[in-house]
Amino acid sequence: MNQQERVSPGTAAPAEGSSCSRLSPWVLLVSALAVKTALMTVGLVVLFHRSCGQYKTLPQNAPGWHCIPNGSASQKDSWKCCPEGWRPFQESCYYFSDDWMPWNESQQNCSGMGSHLVVINTKAEQAFINKEIQMKYQREQINLYIGLRAQKVGQWRWADQTPYNETAAFWRPREPSDDPNELCVVISYKKDVFRNWNDVPCRIHSYRICENAAETI
Structure with missing residues (x-):
């Protein structure tokens, strides 16, 4: 037997795989971290694409959005969204202007925002508008x-x-006047007066209310 091959009595030969066994906990830890990072990355990518998919359908001319729970029993996880600066009510969004102009220009201004001058269909909508006018102005x-x-x-x-x-009109007493020079309508708001529509000349400058359908996401 070669002297280099001799083993002292009572001394065990070194195991060839001992260095690998000492490294295995570190390998497992690094692997676990890698898997966790990958799962987080996938989750973020899915969330990002989901959010983008939702908001692609929203109008592009508004700088931001204000969303509230939809409140529908059949759509508990949905949201009703209006552009920032607009007020939500039922299925619509309403914009109350800070400046005034004639009726035609008012309608054009609303159209430029993808909306139209407000269409009032119910007593509840009339009450909402009166309340918002009082709060804003x-x-x-x-x-x-x-x-x-x-x-x-x-x-x-x-x-x-x-x-x-x-039957869904809210004229002031003795209005409309049926004057051929008064073919446009304003809400002539006065506190605590519910019926406040008044026909006026279309050229006069007034504030305006725009309306658009709310977005549900």
């Missing part, structure tokens, strides 16, 4: 254009072509 009296006008006396038509419904 905090004035005793103010005029705001709505989307109702006539091409001829008595032939009222809404800006979105909704037929005029006399």
Whole structure:
């Protein structure tokens, strides 16, 4: 036997795999961290694409969005969204202007934001608008254009072509005046007065209320 091959009595020969066994806990730890990182990355990518997919359908002319729970029993996880600066009510969003202009320019301004001058269909909607006017302007009296006008006396038509419904109209007493020079309609707001529509000349400058459908995501 070669002297280099001799082993002292009582001394065990070194195991060839001992260095690997000492490294195995580190290998497992590094592997676990890698798997965890990969799963987090996948989750973030899915969330990002999901969010992008939702908001691609929203109009692109608004700088930001304000969302509230939809409240529908069949859509508990959905949200109703309006552009920032717009007020939500039922299925619509409403914009109350800070400046004033004639009726035609008011309608064009609303159209430029993908909306139209407000169309009021119910008593609840009229009550909501009165409340919002009081909160925003905090004035005793103010005029705001709505989307109702006539091409001829008595032939009222809404800006979105909704037929005029006399039973859902909220004229002031003795209005409309049926004056051929007064073919556009404002809410002539006065505190605690619910019926406040008034026909006026379309050229006068007034504030305006725009309306658009809310986005559900």
